[in-house]
Amino acid sequence: MSTTAAAPSSQLSRAETLYLSGLALVCVAVLVRTFEGEGEPLIASLALSGFAFAASYAMIRWLGPAFIHAGLKGRDLSKLNNSHYLPECMGAICATVYILTIIVFIPFPFYKDIVVATSGGGNRDVVMNVEFVQKGRLLHKFPHNKLASFLSAIISLQSITLLGISDDLFDIRWRHKFFIPAFASIPLLVIYFVDFGVTSIVLPTFLQPYVGQELFDLGILYYGYMSAFCIFSPNSINILAGINGIEVSQSVVIALLIAFNDVLYLVTPYPHPATDSHLFSLYFLLPFLGVSLPLLVHNWYPARVFVGDTYCYFAGMVFVVVSILGHFSKTLILLLVPQIFNFVYSAPQLFGLVPCPRHRLPHFNARTGLLEPSVTKWEKDRQPRHPVIAHVLRLLAKLKLLRVKEDEQGRFEETSNFTLLNLWLVWRGPMREDALATEITLLQAALGLFGLFVRHRLALLIFKEDNLSFIGGVV
Numbered sequence: 221m222s223t224t225a226a227a228p229s230s231q232l233s234r235a236e237t238l239y240l241s242g243l244a245l246v247c248v249a250v251l252v253r254t255f256e257g258e259g260e261p262l263i264a265s266l267a268l269s270g271f272a273f274a275a276s277y278a279m280i281r282w283l284g285p286a287f288i289h290a291g292l293k294g295r296d297l298s299k300l301n302n303s304h305y306l307p308e309c310m311g312a313i314c315a316t317v318y319i320l321t322i323i324v325f326i327p328f329p330f331y332k333d334i335v336v337a338t339s340g341g342g343n344r345d346v347v348m349n350v351e352f353v354q355k356g357r358l359l360h361k362f363p364h365n366k367l368a369s370f371l372s373a374i375i376s377l378q379s380i381t382l383l384g385i386s387d388d389l390f391d392i393r394w395r396h397k398f399f400i401p402a403f404a405s406i407p408l409l410v411i412y413f414v415d416f417g418v419t420s421i422v423l424p425t426f427l428q429p430y431v432g433q434e435l436f437d438l439g440i441l442y443y444g445y446m447s448a449f450c451i452f453s454p455n456s457i458n459i460l461a462g463i464n465g466i467e468v469s470q471s472v473v474i475a476l477l478i479a480f481n482d483v484l485y486l487v488t489p490y491p492h493p494a495t496d497s498h499l500f501s502l503y504f505l506l507p508f509l510g511v512s513l514p515l516l517v518h519n520w521y522p523a524r525v526f527v528g529d530t531y532c533y534f535a536g537m538v539f540v541v542v543s544i545l546g547h548f549s550k551t552l553i554l555l556l557v558p559q560i561f562n563f564v565y566s567a568p569q570l571f572g573l574v575p576c577p578r579h580r581l582p583h584f585n586a587r588t589g590l591l592e593p594s595v596t597k598w599e600k601d602r603q604p605r606h607p608v609i610a611h612v613l614r615l616l617a618k619l620k621l622l623r624v625k626e627d628e629q630g631r632f633e634e635t636s637n638f639t640l641l642n643l644w645l646v647w648r649g650p651m652r653e654d655a656l657a658t659e660i661t662l663l664q665a666a667l668g669l670f671g672l673f674v675r676h677r678l679a680l681l682i683f684k685e686d687n688l689s690f691i692g693g694v695v
């Protein structure tokens with residue numbers, strides 16, 4: 221039977237208050253201690269992420285009623301008793317805490333540079349030697365490019381958060397919001413161009429004899445590809461949605477997998493040229509996990525809050541930011557296989573070949589308490605526009621990639637909605653909402669781990685080297 225979500229309480233329990241205050245205090249203490257050394261950015265990032273966890277957790281709870289009052293609310297469509305509203309758009313809290321955390325973090329990775337730039341000991345009172353200042357050596361040492369990476373990331377993330385909040389408020393049409401993430405990516409692309417600029421890809425060894433070179437330069441197309449990725453990533457998370465917890469759990473898994481990949485570059489037995497960009501990625505992923513985990517706690521079955529489009533867009537953009545500025549945008553593709561599949565599979569409905577209802581989330585059977593594939597109904601006089609579409613639908617049904625119901629005259633009555641969640645239910649049969657979320661999350665983790673394995677091990681079958689073990693190329 222389905223569990224009915226209780227009306228959410230906005231108060232923290234005594235135990236929660238105790239744990240969160242304890243965590244926040246420990247994090248502040250660790251943060252203060254980092255100043256005794258050289259800023260220790262990774263430790264500072266961990267401490268700030270812990271603080272962000274506590275802040276998001278408490279604010280998700282406290283601000284729920286205010287969001288409902290402001291009209292940001294939704295009904296849980298897969299529950300027996302769904303008469304009460306849950307706060308929607310809680311991702312706005314996470315995105316805000318996240319952006320502020322990154323802003324507070326900025327001085328830490330530059331601590332050494334700031335100290336050096338102020339006459340050697342961080343002491344601004346010491347008068348600097350004239351010849352020294354004229355040479356300008358010390359001031360030029362400040363890594364403005366690194367600072368620019370942080371600032372461009374913040375601009376992109378703020379823009380996408382603005383889009384998400386607007387979408388949650390006004391339900392903006394697809395055609396109006398489609399290109400906005402691409403505009404939001406411009407600061408990232410400028411920094412990529414100035415700071416790295418690599419637009420060539422390593423060709424698989426079997427293609428090299430035909431092309432006559434090892435690298436193939438995509439030039440401006442590479443920037444087009446990165447912009448397209450900015451549009452794809454946030455939207456792909458938003459459409460793999462509709463059951464409690466799934467938006468956040470897939471994002472947490474992707475973030476953990478990218479972080480795992482980053483750590484591989486930090487523990488190489490020799491200094492690796494990509495260490496800095498992977499550290500940059502970790503600085504953005506740790507606070508992301510910090511704000512996402514409390515949201516997951518509240519959004520997991522039975523959900524007490526909804527994450528809103530804000531969270532989906534924001535999460536997708538975090539992945540784009542770290543992968544573009546960390547120079548591993550192709551590796552990210554391997555971690556988004558379920559999202560890519562869901563998008564390609566959804567295409568017939570997204571592009572209007574098959575009717576697309578406002579909600580495609582699985583159907584809740586109130587009698588059994590289980591989820592079943594939701595369906596699109598076909599009117600007798602509004603059958604597929606072209607016979608090819610009808611053939612494809614029947615072929616998909618034969619391949620067990622769709623559930624189709626036809627009448628005696630061979631007219632379509634209903635087809636299951638084209639989403640990965642519905643397809644999983646076609647394959648696995650009716651199941652509880654939390655079981656479906658768990659299985660899809662595990663699928664995401666398993667495919668992602670396999671993707672990384674392919675990236676670092678099987679790639680050696682078609683590339684000469686993996687860039688974990690060689691210097692200067694991008695696979």
Ligand code: UD1
Nearest residue numbers: 294295296297298458459461462463464529578579580581
């Ligand atoms: C996307 C999907 C839509 C899906 C919706 C669910 C596409 C093109 N769009 O639309 O098919 O139905 O996400 O998020 O694929 N809700 C629940 N339980 C949940 C999560 C959401 O009942 O676990 C409902 C709530 O009523 C909530 C609403 O979905 O208020 C949020 O939908 P919204 O995010 O606005 O939908 P879209 O992103 O436009």
Ligand code: MG
Nearest residue numbers: 458461528529
């Ligand atoms: Mg949504």
